Amino acid sequence: MHVCVLGAGIVGLATAWHLQREGHRVTVVDKAAPGEGASGGNGAQLSYSYVQPLADPSIWSQLPKLLLAADSPLKLRPQLDPLQWRWGIEFMAACNAQTSRKSTAELLALATSSRIAFEAMRADIAPDCDFSATGKLVLYQSSEGVEAARRQVDLQRTLGSEQRMVSADECLAIEPALAGYRERIAGAVHTPSECAADCLKVCHELERAMRARGVRFVLGTEVRGFDERQGRVAALRTDGEPVEAEAFVIALGTASHRLGRKLGTSVPVYPLKGYSITLDVDEAPGAAPRVSVTDSARKVVFARIGNRLRVAGMAELVGDDRRIPAGRIDTLADATRAVFPQIEHIGDVHPWTGMRPATPTGLPIIGHRAGTATNVVFNTGHGALGFTLAFGSALRVGQALQTLRV
Structure with missing residues (x-):
């Protein structure tokens, strides 16, 4: 399946990494370079416990x-x-x-x-x-x-x-x-x-490894909206060329609320x-x-x-x-x-x-949201725990895509 991941922060990159390992063809879209948003200078702690x-x-x-x-x-x-x-x-x-x-x-x-x-x-x-x-x-x-x-x-x-x-x-x-x-x-x-690590360096290393394995990166590109057909998203509308895919994962951090509204749902981020x-x-x-x-x-x-x-x-x-x-x-x-x-x-x-x-509770939003296009999954709202939870969230996105049978 061709999956488009919106977001090149640690959450989006971890998602792309997992999906590529599962055998999907992956495209990553972001207006910024990998890790340059909330991931770049975070607290560096991996607080698993x-x-x-x-x-x-x-x-x-x-x-x-x-x-x-x-x-x-x-x-x-x-x-x-x-x-x-x-x-x-x-x-x-x-x-x-x-x-x-x-x-x-x-x-x-x-x-x-x-x-x-x-x-x-x-x-x-x-x-x-x-x-x-x-x-x-x-x-x-x-x-x-x-x-x-x-x-x-x-x-x-x-x-x-x-x-x-x-x-x-x-x-x-x-x-x-x-x-x-x-x-x-x-x-x-x-x-x-x-544990602890430099999250920005992790982002750069993930980008390097995924490019070598065939993941496509469309960077410096603003997402403007969605081309929806028969209850599904067929393509992203951007300030450049449209990006087509079979499924879409929204992992754009605080921008997820704006994009959620375009899809007809309120994302409390x-x-x-x-x-x-x-x-x-x-x-x-x-x-x-x-x-x-x-x-x-x-x-x-x-x-x-x-x-x-x-x-x-x-x-x-x-x-x-x-x-x-x-x-x-x-x-x-x-x-x-x-x-x-x-x-x-x-x-x-x-x-x-x-x-x-x-999010108000501190729990991230992972999965499909009722009322939105059937081939869209959200992965956002991690607060200060994005680095800690990124790779576990990616696993759940993979499970959600299987459940949707997109």
Whole structure:
């Protein structure tokens, strides 16, 4: 079957990779180069075992501080946008224990299959992507945070995750670079099996390998709409030549909502704007972390990728605003100095912003949507977990195409 994948981010590329391996003829379409959207400068963590959704009951108690504090990692700029308001209402409705437990179980199951598929890809093409498997620490500054984390760990243990709560001193034994932050750590979650990699490099390596295997890339091309005939999409309408195929997978991140409307469905995906900086670090032991670290209070993640440190965080509901305010980059630099004060010199930080395609519950949208063309499948809405879930999502797209018998 000829399948056209709309999107050359990590989710779209993983989908194209899997479909090509299944024997399909694949075309990838995007207006940008592979990995240049939300994938390019993401947090670099592959969080297969710790997937607590953003929509969590704890949001209610944190909300005043998160919304009102000048340096808050969460920012909301209300707009005359029905999608933003609808998304926000549905997100707050999802911030309850029952929905959070259900979302956690589904995300963990998807992450487990994604780990297996990602490792199969690595075994196949051995990508140069600064991969590491040094584990992850999620830090908490208060006893209340520790207890909430303990409940999440207990839940995830019943679902097969291997994690444990550790003390501040145990954190330092696991990651000595945290010594200067010892007094701010009330406890942490340690997941020894977690990994990290440079997602942009993975995207480039996938493109290279797929081109060599016959996958066609149509880049620098904007999708304008669809040519529908008898309930099926026959071709994409683009600003260039039409692209014909037998089936279509929409994996265009935040643009999936616009394209969904053209197909007659509402796709509840809204851009969750995030930022990152990338620093060159000293290779000396203890100079910079080798274990991935998440500071839960700051909502900032630190991941070692080769001789660089990726620092990423924040979540802004501000529409499709791709500006990079200096204050947000300063916040990430300040967080780096606070957590790792031994990193004395912060030079060129390579500032980046990306629009994470988020659903209110945190669960991605994978599969056919009722009322749309019978040969169209969606693969979008992964939020901050796109890198983690990409290859597992690709497996489900393959299953969905088989079910549709397109």
